[in-house]
Amino acid sequence: MSTSHNDLIEALEGADMLEIDGLHAWQFSLDNELLAQVSAGSAGADSNDQTVLTIECIDGREQRKWQFSLTTVMAARFDSQSDSWHLADGEQQHRIRCFDAISGSNDEAEADASNDA
Numbered sequence: 641m642s643t644s645h646n647d648l649i650e651a652l653e654g655a656d657m658l659e660i661d662g663l664h665a666w667q668f669s670l671d672n673e674l675l676a677q678v679s680a681g682s683a684g685a686d687s688n689d690q691t692v693l694t695i696e697c698i699d700g701r702e703q704r705k706w707q708f709s710l711t712t713v714m715a716a717r718f719d720s721q722s723d724s725w726h727l728a729d730g731e732q733q734h735r736i737r738c739f740d741a742i743s744g745s746n747d748e749a750e751a752d753a754s755n756d757a
Contacts, residue, residue, distance in 0.1 A: 648716040648725045648736070649675065649692070655738035658695060659724075660706060662735075665697035674710065695736075706734070 645651040649670070652658075657666040671692045677683040692710040696703065708729060716725045716736070724737045 645718075648713050648718075648727075648738075651718075651725065651738040652693065652713075654740060657739040659737040659739070660695055660697070660734060663697050663699055663704065665695050667697065668693065668695040678710065 645654070652668070652670055655668075657664060658668050659665070671690070674683065674687060674690055674692055678687055688711040689709050691707045693706075693708040693713050695706045695708075698704070706729075708727060712727055712729050716727045718725050722735065724735045727734045727736060
């Protein structure tokens, strides 16, 4: 999926599942209240250091959890070759891919029903 999103937050808002460092994670959350405060200009001075993105997944029997600050998420850069966002969290580097849900269509069933009438 090539992105047309301006930043990772925008990509996350439209995603239903993520891949982080090669692991699929459907359990993730954005702090929408913090994002609304930043957008409205009413965020506190420490808002850039607050956690805005939390990701959880199961790796075998181990539960893994990542938390990223607003500053880290806003500094993420998209790499079109790998179709992923690159985040630098301290000395650690992470790669995040955003996926939209795949939904089925019932158009065939509706077309068959109208042909029977």
